[in-house]
Amino acid sequence: MVHASNTDHLSALLTDLTDPQREAVCHTDGPLLVLAGAGCGKTRVITRRAAYLARTVTKPRNVLAITFTNKAAAEMYERISALGVGSEMTICTFHSLCYRLLRIHHERAGLPEDFTVFDSADQRKVIQLAIARAQLSADNWSPARLQGVISNAKNAMVTASRFANDANDWSERTVAKVYEAYEMVLAEQHGLDFDDLLLKLAFLLRDDEEFRRQLERRYTHVLIDEYQDTNSAQYLIAHLITEQNKNICATGDPDQSIYGWRGADIGNILRFEEDHEHAQVVRLERNYRSTKRILAAASSVIEHNVQRKDKTLWTENEEGARVRVLVTSDSDEESETIASELAERRNNGEDLSDVAIFYRLNSLSRTVEEALLHGGVPYQVARGVEFYNRKEIKDVLAYVRLLINVHDEVSLTRIINTPTRGIGKTTIDRIIAHARATGREMFEFVFEPESVPTLKNAAIGKVRAFAELLGTLRTVTQESPSIALERIIRESGLQASLKGEGSGFDSDPMENINELISAAATFERDRTDATLVDWMAHTSLLSDVDAVEDGSGRATLMTLHAAKGLEFPVVYIIGLEDGLLPFQREPGDPTYNEEEERRLCFVGMTRAKRELTLSHTKYRMVRGVSERKSKSPFIDELPGADIEVVDHTANGADSSRRGWLDDLPHDIAQWGPGTLVRNDDWGLGRIEWIRRNGAQVHLEVTFAKGPTKTLILPFANLERVDFDEVGEGAFDY
DNA sequence: TGTATTTATGTTTTT
């Protein structure tokens, strides 16, 4: 058996690469920045480069590649394995890297061994406790708002004590108090929030030189993808790990920076050359993904950003179909149109795995889902996180976390009476009060309820029974995740309590729990001797896209944010409306960032390989009421030559949707937006919109001499006026 | 104590 020589292996890694791509792959020493436009073969460069490094200057186990999602990490792992390079490379997200290192080095980091990751819901509970602890009324401080403020502070690496020092006015001092209390409660419960994972590792690296050197010896070469979306802590981690050897390779695209709101600093990538002397910079601007027209449309939009490094994407791909701009009268019609198009594609034998639908807000998926469901179109929604937010799933996970970390009071209070075992609010409050008064922890008194003086005998018995349950379950942490879960749901009584439920219209909770168990089974299939602790951490750090299945034959729905890094032959982006795609909460919203919104739109558009449809409607249901919408300013930034407007609302094309008007008296069935009317009090007016609201018909009329009025039809006292009667000029406003 | 009903309240985007 003759083995291929190392040289052969190397040349295999360099075949079918362009010059700049090869340049990036072969750069083995010192800092490297790859500015890779959307669809320019960045993933290919990263995987080849990682393999190349491992074959030339270092070993697989010394390469660290950091990706943005677990899904991306898994894919990179696959591709590198396919290149025949050992599987010992570390490929993961920042958060999972931090988690692993902090767990191994918990002592150095000053963390308890049994710490667990607290998700946003847990975080909110801790904030509520902290508000109580800081003795504030939650009136002016919604937990959600404080959560945001604290998270922002952590993202900027501002600790609670520094926040308190920097606080200038009363309101900042108030937040500081909550922040400090929050940190205390979190520490007591041995919990780390998402931001802590990054922060604690960054501080550990900064303060512990020996650790830093140790890590640097392990990871001689570090690759960081999506560098434009790194925050301060991630930036610091990246720099500290590569402090001595300088082998940092950052890849990314400033035009795709879309996480500024969570502390990502686009400046990190823009400053790379200043940060690193003699940094090599490689630009990838040839796009292999999209048609010429799609690329032209996307470029035309992104060019409207003022603060931007110039970059011109180009492609040798075919010209392709025009980008469609779909106009419909309301969100239902928008969804139905898309659903029927997908149904037709399927009838034509097309694979719906090729199709993706993107939107700015999760809430927009609803109408689309309804239409797809109704039309029998198979689809999946990228929202792994939502699955884990279901009540029954959270209950099971609370058991797991409590069994891993008894200090987790959030989980303890959640499950102490789930399923109901007669331990009510009063009992719980008394245990907590006594724990506070004695300076001990809640779980201690769960195990010895008789020492809580305020507790009655009946309550003591019930609590003791619960403590015994926990004692019995204690051993599940030694079991494999799926076995552990099965034991938990059986022995806790959750299974029995859920048996009767589930006949309702909602999805069966027991079915969801079974899905959770099979997820655990899948997890342990891939790795030998996976523990419950591993699985719990993995589960805590899942992202929405991680749940997306490829090639499932279903269309995929996801937010524009989740779409980053993916590609689909056919893409729909819905809701390109003013205030929605450049998203703006309210008119003077201080957090409004038009350029980032435009980048988001750009990211969405550049996911498309072959076909792209941008859709907006005239009325959209928002929080249960239909709202008038005008098209997104981004639509006007599209190049006219590359787009085709498909307007379902143009000249009576939407008559079917006005069918409900027909059974009204008078000739109102003929009325619609634009119809001229007269009212005795207000004079001449023009109908803006007209729609049914319950049994009534509402319409909005703009009057020539005054304001816009919303009227209810039977009382509106309107009379139709013909345009000829009035003449030109009457509506010059 | 637990459950059902009502009322208030609120929201991008995510690891």
Place this chain on the structure above:
DNA sequence: CATAAATACA
């Protein structure tokens, strides 16, 4: 509208 907290009731 959709969830969570507050209140009323069994």
